[in-house]
Amino acid sequence: MSMSNVAAPGLSPENWVANYADNLFKYAVSRVSNEELARDIVQDTFVSALKAASKFQGRSTEKTWLFSILRNKIIDTYRAKAKYREVSIDTSENSEAEDVFFNTSGSWKRDKYPQDWTVNLDSDIEEKEFFQTLRGCLAKLSEKQRLVFSMKYLEGMDSEDICKEMGITPSNYWVLIHRAKLALRDCLETHWIKK
């Protein structure tokens, strides 16, 4: 029953909640956008970490190690979503989502011309607004686009692994990530830049 059961040197589970729970939770919320699920994932991370404590070799810090466990749990949820949604989304992705942005010759439609802006995160308020908008825009993507974008740019996975997790071909992947980027950039321009 006592904490001292965890013998792994370099780990102090009795301080995990105080030291890491908040940051783990924010990380999880930003990835799964559901607080309850995020809480469960963090809790699950602690339990898995305890089970694997004997394997902790101190090659990374305790914090990095906990975050890598959390990250794996988040990727598990992505994978589960990808499986669950496979059939229904495949059909909707078949329509040419790029047609919203380009005319038949592949040029920008007039109302979709990218404007000249950049991101200057000079103040805390600006930064906060920017990330809020970015999260809102990410939430608006189709589920499959969001999953692919999150694996690539939030978790830093490479395309080969993403294709494996999602059960898609490389050409599917490039189409999805291209569409995700088109939609995300457009949404940022509309909601953050031209506000």
Next chain:
Amino acid sequence: MMMSCKRATFLMEKSNEAGLTVWESLQLKYHNFMCKPCAWFFRQSKLINKHASRMDEHIDAQLTERQKLEMKEIIERNS
């Protein structure tokens, strides 16, 4: 002949990882040189890539003290 904007933005995304052929890369550079909206798109796309991994910053959602206490108890039970 110049590639289309649709093709150019597709190759921009691909250039982040897969690498382009020399010919594709030259065509893309030429396209962005000639086409301002695509050049802007490329710059903004790179900004999105750069900031995306910081998505967990500035999140208002918080764990309550009660929830943290529950987590502590679960850790103790499983230790």
